[in-house]
Amino acid sequence: MSDTTSVERAFAILETFEREKRALSLKELSEFCRIPASTCHSLVHTLVRRAYLYQTGRRKELYPTRRLYDMGATILAHDEVLLRLLPAMEELRDATRETVILGKRRKEDIVYLEVLESPEVIRYSARPGDTKPLHSTCIGKCMLAAMPANDLGAWLSEHPPYPVTGGTITDSAALLSNLEEGRREGVFTTRGENVADVTALAVPISVNNELYGLAVAGPSHRIDDRFEQVRCCLKDAQQSLLERDLAGHV
């Protein structure tokens, strides 16, 4: 399986600037990213040539240019999936005052594509691009539940549900019946299975015939108190996003 190290490293460099939030020398970069100085030099050289980095200051310190931002902004403004889902997600966030998440399955995990954080100071906090396990998150359960029974069985035996918190369901049979319950209710939940004291609910959403998961997550005490209300808001959002031209996946 091909593994383009240099690309990974180029992004590691950019991510280092994102984390450090300041100009960095080649030396610092090579240390932060665990890249040999000579290799780091050639990567930086390429990034400067493409105008993603520029040299600021005497000591040849480096910092990214606006280019990355402008590219990201143009791309974001034309994301059809997000454009379609955002209004309903914002409404859902405002109705529940909890964090709303859009996620999608990759091979063996979930990626967050959009996160609208709750206005509360104590809230479920995450970032687009974060990845989570399939078996311990509510969006993950959406995805597992959408698999044909045979495939799901096979997947479970190859990927036995490992503990993430003390509350994670680590028994395959228990997970299967949890999924079945979710299918019946039309909503998948986690209670402290991925993060202690976090309860989250998710429903499947179909866009362009592709499956996504829409979730509401927050501190267990706030969610559990008004579980039915939150569940209804989520189902309403799901309903408003239903595509007429295709059947749901579940």
Next chain:
Amino acid sequence: MSDTTSVERAFAILETFEREKRALSLKELSEFCRIPASTCHSLVHTLVRRAYLYQTGRRKELYPTRRLYDMGATILAHDEVLLRLLPAMEELRDATRETVILGKRRKEDIVYLEVLESPEVIRYSARPGDTKPLHSTCIGKCMLAAMPANDLGAWLSEHPPYPVTGGTITDSAALLSNLEEGRREGVFTTRGENVADVTALAVPISVNNELYGLAVAGPSHRIDDRFEQVRCCLKDAQQSLLERDLAGHV
């Protein structure tokens, strides 16, 4: 000189999304970027693993995630140079109603780091990350004029000024005296030397003891009519940015 192809290609892929503004299949990407399909596959694989791309739609179409945007936004918000210069640049744009540009020298060219476009519909239009020649642009002239006489002479003989437009100064002696004039006046100008019917003025700016060029550019007829006024606005901006702790470069 090392040339990390795979990194260049990874960014070529992202830039393709920026240009096309839609989801693309692997095949399309490999055609747009002139990358063999198998190679493109491994690059995309890496970008998906890092959550910079996600698969949208049945036919395995791809689109970038928000990750790029969020990273760019965080980085942009902490750019010390821009933070320092932006207020004066905005003021200058509002005072002149023309496009204001911040540029910096790389080895053999100028990179635009920031562009605040004029509110007029006919305006000088450019993007951060664009690169321009040294000898035909006003910011380039700032940079050349800051070189020690010997180095400048040597540079000119190795890089004879080639024509960009019909108006480009292609005679080294003429360019030298044009630079000298700029040094005397404290402002460097181009009139149709890089783009026909565009007049631009630039002054050198020093940040962290590093040289930048600040320019105002617009249609020649609009600028020439009020050259002195524009010049004064630019000099005012330069003055307001003067650092007390170090001498100018010129």
Next chain:
DNA sequence: AGTTTTGATTCATATTTGAGAATTATGTTG
């Protein structure tokens, strides 16, 4: 200012990656 230390850059070579051919999967058409 001379000396030392630190960081940037270059270079030759072992290692890894990239490209074409073959294979598999998916969607399309008769």
Next chain:
DNA sequence: CAACATAATTCTCAAATATGAATCAAAACT
């Protein structure tokens, strides 16, 4: 629904890159 067409993916070896050592440049210190 079968056969075709198109795209995605895997695999292997030639070719390009990554690396450590050496060199060069610039700060920091005495």
